[in-house]
Amino acid sequence: xxxxxxxxxxxxxxxxxxxxxxxxxxxxxxxxxxxxxxxxxxxxxxxxxxxxxxxxxxxxxxxxxxxxxxxxxxxxxxxxxxxxxxxxxxxxxxxxxxxxxxxxxxxxxxxxxxxxxxxxxxxxxxxxxxxxxxxxxxxxxxxxxxxxxxxxxxxxxxxxxxxxxxxxxxxxxxxxxxxxxxxxxxxxxxxxxxxxxxxxxxxxxxxxxxxxxxx
Amino acid sequence: xxxxxxxxxxxxxxxxxxxxxxxxxxxxxxxxxxxxxxxxxxxxxxxxxxxxxxxxxxxxxxxxxxxxxxxxxxxxxxxxxxxxxxxxxxxxxxxxxxxxxxxxxxxxxxxxxxxxxxxxxxxxxxxxxxxxxxxxxxxxxxxxxxxxxxxxxxxxxxxxxxxxxxxxx
Numbered sequence: 327x328x329x330x331x332x333x334x335x336x337x338x339x340x341x342x343x344x345x346x347x348x349x350x351x352x353x354x355x356x357x358x359x360x361x362x363x364x365x366x367x368x369x370x371x372x373x374x375x376x377x378x379x380x381x382x383x384x385x386x387x388x389x390x391x392x393x394x395x396x397x398x399x400x401x402x403x404x405x406x407x408x409x410x411x412x413x414x415x416x417x418x419x420x421x422x423x424x425x426x427x428x429x430x431x432x433x434x435x436x437x438x439x440x441x442x443x444x445x446x447x448x449x450x451x452x453x454x455x456x457x458x459x460x461x462x463x464x465x466x467x468x469x470x471x472x473x474x475x476x477x478x479x480x481x482x483x484x485x486x487x488x489x490x491x492x493x494x495x496x497x498x499x500x501x502x503x504x505x506x507x508x509x510x511x512x513x514x515x516x517x518x519x520x521x522x523x524x525x526x527x528x529x530x531x532x533x534x535x536x537x538x539x540x541x
Numbered sequence: 542x543x544x545x546x547x548x549x550x551x552x553x554x555x556x557x558x559x560x561x562x563x564x565x566x567x568x569x570x571x572x573x574x575x576x577x578x579x580x581x582x583x584x585x586x587x588x589x590x591x592x593x594x595x596x597x598x599x600x601x602x603x604x605x606x607x608x609x610x611x612x613x614x615x616x617x618x619x620x621x622x623x624x625x626x627x628x629x630x631x632x633x634x635x636x637x638x639x640x641x642x643x644x645x646x647x648x649x650x651x652x653x654x655x656x657x658x659x660x661x662x663x664x665x666x667x668x669x670x671x672x673x674x675x676x677x678x679x680x681x682x683x684x685x686x687x688x689x690x691x692x693x694x695x696x697x698x699x700x701x702x703x704x705x706x707x708x709x710x
Contacts, residue, residue: 336579337578341579388579390630392683394620397576399623399626425646433678436675436678443671509642509647524585526586531588535587535605537589
């Protein structure tokens with residue numbers, strides 16, 4: 327089976343989408359898989375032809391302002407404009423957001439389903455993941471265990487449907503970690519240490535900008 | 542100050558809206574906008590300001606001085622057009638990185654206290670029922686995340702129809 331994975335993360339460094347693609351790869355071994363990051367590299371005729379000849383198209387991307395980031399949106403419009411000769415391609419999405427609740431990806435899912443309809447493709451299934459920024463902290467925890475329990479189960483289900491080209495009910499998951507703990511950890515283990523690295527004290531993060539009035 | 546974000550060409554805009562109020566700050570595509578790279582620099586390096594210097598880096602502060610935001614956008618799959626979405630992606634400095642629970646959902650806390658009224662005018666020749674429903678869900682979700690209590694939304698099949706719906710900009 328030919329599988330084309332589109333990494334739709336605009337991040338310059340390692341992204342959560344990349345991590346999730348790595349998780350999925352464990353379950354789709356033995357297939358012809360190509361991965362592109364459309365925000366980092368241009369897109370050639372050869373790559374477009376590989377998409378056209380795929381059985382499966384998987385989009386992995388982060389949620390931006392309740393929907394799809396502008397970079398991926400431009401790419402989707404471009405793909406639709408070029409048109410698909412093969413209308414049997416099945417599309418799956420792995421969407422992660424920075425909130426706790428995976429279901430906050432639901433608008434982005436609707437947009438992707440509308441795109442599929444416009445492009446004449448079949449929509450397979452969504453995996454919508456909450457607390458995406460926390461996933462790298464648990465990278466060493468095996469899938470299906472501890473905080474990665476839900477994500478492991480969901481990725482297995484998604485991969486089963488991908489390999490059989492089946493459609494499935496959209497899956498929305500949060501990590502196996504209480505919300506209050508995640509919320510506290512996001513400040514103390516993520517935002518504050520990041521600010522400190524940049525030489526900023528905690529209270530400065532809440533400053534109101536006055537760059538325009540300074541001009 | 543009011544803000545107008547639109548994706549029309551100069552010619553389209555001037556022909557549809559020859560007169561614009563003095564207090565309206567217009568944000569349009571001048572070809573230089575960069576896409577948000579998710580670096581969180583606007584939260585952890587230069588709080589409230591985007592680190593990409595392209596003339597669209599002060600969206601948070603601009604929004605903080607606004608009472609009304611009007612968006613004119615092509616409806617693309619139930620989303621905004623790429624340019625308008627790009628501007629909105631660059632608007633997260635209006636928010637803080639920290640979270641709060643609102644209606645049993647997590648959302649970012651607000652950096653500013655101003656209340657913004659949002660009006661979105663979508664246009665497009667073939668907006669499907671599904672795209673319309675999606676766009677309505679999207680605007681509602683945006684309002685929820687940007688603490689906007691009031692919003693209006695309209696759909697037009699053509700720019701001519703749109704010009705009749707857009708009043709007082």
